[in-house]
Amino acid sequence: SQQGEEDPQALSIQEGENATMNCSYKTSINNLQWYRQNSGRGLVHLILIRSNEREKHSGRLRVTLDTSKKSSSLLITASRAADTASYFCATAPSGSSNTGKLIFGQGTTLQVKP
């Protein structure tokens, strides 16, 4: 079953604009990870944020985590056509469900127009 819900399902922006994707989840987590997937290819790991962290940066990526609201957001600044892809959040449940398995959301499809 899917733990995460991502919003929006699809996003279309112009090059140079910022893109924000949101993820909500249901259970307590150890960490939340964001991935990018280009058109049916492999999943590229973007960033991991731990449950005791609130914000993390990596290049043009900024991820926030609000454990009280069970939500996360991924911001891509100054987007490029090459950022066109599907973006997934994945949570690693904590507690009795802690095995390290990831539970994925349905993903957000981002299109960046040149």
Place this chain on the structure above:
Amino acid sequence: DSGVTQTPKHLITATGQRVTLRCSPRSGDLSVYWYQQSLDQGLQFLIQYYNGEERAKGNILERFSAQQFPDLHSELNLSSLELGDSALYFCASSVAALGPGLDEQFFGPGTRLTVL
């Protein structure tokens, strides 16, 4: 390149057949995970191995089985294949040095299985 390798990249087979998918984790990673990605179910966790032992099972059918060998590579066996088994199958690995669920999972390029 994540460092996780999967073979084959593509597999086309008929219903009722059996196939084996292979995964080599990143050097030093002890945990291997298998996931299935299909249009209707999305990305689903199948099974996890840690240092040769099964650690967790997810939505894995009884027709499917896996193992992790002493050199840490893993194989996913799919038998009595049905049309609905057509999907992308991913392997991922993590160090798991601090315990499960605490570090990044890196994914391989996947095996695209088509059952005709």
